[in-house]
Amino acid sequence: MEKLVEFTLGDEVIMKKPHACGTNLWTISRNGADIKIKCNACGREIMMDRLEFMRKLKKVIKNEETKG
Numbered sequence: 001m002e003k004l005v006e007f008t009l010g011d012e013v014i015m016k017k018p019h020a021c022g023t024n025l026w027t028i029s030r031n032g033a034d035i036k037i038k039c040n041a042c043g044r045e046i047m048m049d050r051l052e053f054m055r056k057l058k059k060v061i062k063n064e065e066t067k068g
Contacts, residue, residue: 005054006060007031007060008031009028009029009030009031011027011061011063012025012027012028012060012062013025013027013028013037013057013058013060014057014059014060014061016056019039019044021042022041024058026038026039030047032050033050034048034049035047035048035053
């Protein structure tokens with residue numbers, strides 16, 4: 001059984017493997033059947049399908065707007 005992870009636009013996420021620039025902290029910029037994430041260090045954006053994103057996701061860090 002797969003655990004349910006909730007995330008929304010603007011949330012910061014930590015991926016399992018680091019990006020080529022050295023960080024693994026990303027921000028979600030598109031949410032749907034495909035997920036688009038932007039690297040917080042270099043600004044590079046990548047898009048992947050939701051299943052691949054869920055496999056590579058390590059942790060979701062909620063942004064300040066969703067906390068309050």
